[in-house]
Amino acid sequence: MKVLVTGGAGYIGSTICSALEDNNHVPVIMDSLVNSSSTFTEGKKFYKADISDSKALKEIFRDHKDIEAIIHCAALVIVPESVQKPYLYYQENVSKSLELFKFASDSKIKVIFSSTAAVYKSSEEQMVTENSPLDPDSPYARTKITIEMALRDFCNAYGSKAISLRYFNPIGADPKMRSGPSAETPTHILGKLLSIYEGKESDFKIAGTNWPTRDGTAIRDYIHVWDLAEAHIRALELFDDLVTHENPYSVINLGSGQGTTVLEFLEAFEEVSGVEIARIDSSPRPGDTAGAYASGDKAWDNLRWKPRMSIEQGIADAIKWNRKVT
Numbered sequence: 001m002k003v004l005v006t007g008g009a010g011y012i013g014s015t016i017c018s019a020l021e022d023n024n025h026v027p028v029i030m031d032s033l034v035n036s037s038s039t040f041t042e043g044k045k046f047y048k049a050d051i052s053d054s055k056a057l058k059e060i061f062r063d064h065k066d067i068e069a070i071i072h073c074a075a076l077v078i079v080p081e082s083v084q085k086p087y088l089y090y091q092e093n094v095s096k097s098l099e100l101f102k103f104a105s106d107s108k109i110k111v112i113f114s115s116t117a118a119v120y121k122s123s124e125e126q127m128v129t130e131n132s133p134l135d136p137d138s139p140y141a142r143t144k145i146t147i148e149m150a151l152r153d154f155c156n157a158y159g160s161k162a163i164s165l166r167y168f169n170p171i172g173a174d175p176k177m178r179s180g181p182s183a184e185t186p187t188h189i190l191g192k193l194l195s196i197y198e199g200k201e202s203d204f205k206i207a208g209t210n211w212p213t214r215d216g217t218a219i220r221d222y223i224h225v226w227d228l229a230e231a232h233i234r235a236l237e238l239f240d241d242l243v244t245h246e247n248p249y250s251v252i253n254l255g256s257g258q259g260t261t262v263l264e265f266l267e268a269f270e271e272v273s274g275v276e277i278a279r280i281d282s283s284p285r286p287g288d289t290a291g292a293y294a295s296g297d298k299a300w301d302n303l304r305w306k307p308r309m310s311i312e313q314g315i316a317d318a319i320k321w322n323r324k325v326t
Contacts, residue, residue, distance in 0.1 A: 002026040002067045003236065004060060004109075006051050006100065007074030009033060012114060012170055012225060014040035014179035016071060019229035025236070028064055030056070031074065037182045052096035057103045069239065070104055071232055072097065073114040075143075082140035083286040093143035094150070101154050110243075111151065111162040112235050117221065117253060119145040119166065122289045124212055126219055126259060129295045130166075130251050138287035148251070155248035163235050163243060167254035168221035168294060170228050172314030173321035180225075180321030189220075189262065190315065193269045194322050196277055203278040206262055211290040217262035218284075221255050221293035224309035224317070228254060234303040242302055255294025256307050265311065272315045 003020055007013040008029030017027040017040070029046045038048075045064070049056030051074050061067060075093045076082070082089040104111050120128040121135035136142045154160045171190050173180030181191060195201045209216045231254045235242070242250050260268075270276055299305050 004028045004067050004070045006030050006072045009036035009040045011181050013073035015174050015225045015229040016232050018174050018178050019233050023233050040179045052099040069110045071112045079138045079140050079287040080285050086139040089139050089143050094146050097147045105158040105160045113164045115164045115166045116144045117166040117168045117294045126292045128292050137289045152249045161243045161248045164251045170225040171222050172224040172317040203280050205280050205282040208284040209281050215261050215263050219259040219261050219291040224314040227307040231305045234305045253294040255296045257296045259293035268311050
């Protein structure tokens with residue numbers, strides 16, 4: 001199957017493209033390269049364009065009339081930045097996605113939206129299911145749920161079909177080392193730890209130590225990026241079984257079913273790397289929450305998917321990737 005992958009030059013999108021190829025599908029990449037690398041487009045069908053560029057979309061579908069689906073990964077994703085620049089995030093993530101969805105609807109193209117589990121309400125019940133209350137805490141997460149609501153409305157009104165995949169924090173790199181994280185100024189925990197590991201930073205700031213978790217530090221659901229890519233492939237291949245004319249829209253969490261606190265992740269990193277990390281307790285960042293982790297029950301029932309790779313494997317692959325590119 002030929003698939004248009006928006007944001008296909010980014011961390012998650014490029015890994016999905018590799019997984020598509022490994023499963024005998026053909027990715028076509030559409031990426032503006034605003035926050036991604038052209039390196040990941042080498043040897044692939046690539047169009048440098050914005051997702052709201054209707055002329056570019058028409059050109060892509062004129063060149064590739066056999067595209068059957070869109071996997072939509074393109075987005076701005078930095079939570080603290082979204083707090084400082086909400087207009088930018090709503091413009092880039094929401095407004096431009098609407099143009100993409102309108103094109104997909106008019107062309108009768110199925111859509112898989114790469115969303116986030118940060119749309120759920122923070123609560124002491126930290127495992128979230130697809131039916132858990134929604135209350136995103138940051139402009140970034142609110143753009144994601146707004147996109148989801150628009151996509152559902154498109155499905156109900158225009159006969160579109162779509163699946164939204166909600167997940168938390170991807171880690172690691174393509175096990176074959178074809179792609180990996182490329183952010184120059186990482187904001188996620190693993191990127192920060194790698195920066196300390198390389199000697200670029202001196203210590204790790206723990207953003208809050210009084211959260212309602214087992215050790216007071218925030219809890220997250222970390223998934224190896226390759227597991228995440230494989231889940232997108234499963235959703236693609238089982239799409240017509242999961243969404244129908246009667247039920248044209250579906251939401252599926254991608255989760256491990258167990259959370260990992262910041263301290264637990266830090267200890268796992270030290271064990272894998274063999275390096276002791278200096279740490280400093282600090283205040284939460286804007287938009288931070290106690291966190292949650294996603295139930296994977298529906299993903300198993302619908303996709304026959306669950307994460308196979310451990311946090312330690314994700315850390316090891318990230319270190320290996322980092323050595324390759326530095």
